[in-house]
Amino acid sequence: MQNLPTSWSTPVGALTATGIGGVAMAVAxxxxxxxxxxRFLIGLAALGLLVVTALGLRQRPRLAIRDGNRGIVLQRLGGRLDVDRTELRRVRIVRYPRLGRRVPMLEIDVRPPGADDDRLLVFGRWDLGTDPTNVFDALNARGLVPPDPHRTPDR
Known part of the structure; x- marks a missing residue:
């Protein structure tokens, strides 16, 4: 358990590539x-790539485990969100069809104190920089996956 990662985010190399692509398209x-x-369409594409780069750099790390396995930390556009382990309602892997194959996504249901409903957070490979099942396994190894009576043996 000691060698499992404790934070995940979009790889810097991917963000560098989108940033360089955005600058190249702006020059074009x-x-x-x-x-x-x-010119307008190329400029719009350049703007899109630069926005994706800025958002990816702003939200680092995207998901992290708090010290002492007390919960998780999410970096969002609006700022940092600390989630205590008692606020985690469900953590699971869901496989969505995408481009002819099923792609794993990490779904986390959070219920903040005083809220009546859960908030659904969905993370993919782009957000986490790795396969979401690896993140699920790391969270599970640290006791941050609440028991789910509806969980299938697959995950």
């Missing part, structure tokens, strides 16, 4: 002078 948009519509 400036270079295209004969086609205003093409």
């Amino acid at each position: 948009a400036l270079a295209v002078t004969a086609d205003p519509a093409g």
Whole structure:
């Protein structure tokens, strides 16, 4: 258990690639002078890549385990969210169909103190930088996966 990671986020290399791609597309948009519509579309794509890069850098680490396995920490656009282990309602892997195959996603249900309903948080490989089942296993090894009577033996 000592060598399991305690935080996960989008890999810096992926964010670097999107940032470089955004800058390259912005330069291309400036270079295209004969086609205003093409210039606009290339500029829009460049803006999208740069926004994805900025959001990925802003939300680091995306998910982390608090010291002493007391809960988890989520980095969101609005800031940091500390979730105590008592607020974790369900942690599970759900496989969604995507591009002809089933892709694992980590779903975490959280109920903040005083709230009537759970808040669903969904993390994929892009968010975590690894297979979500690895993160589930690390959370489970640290006792942060509450018992779920509906869990299948698969996960």
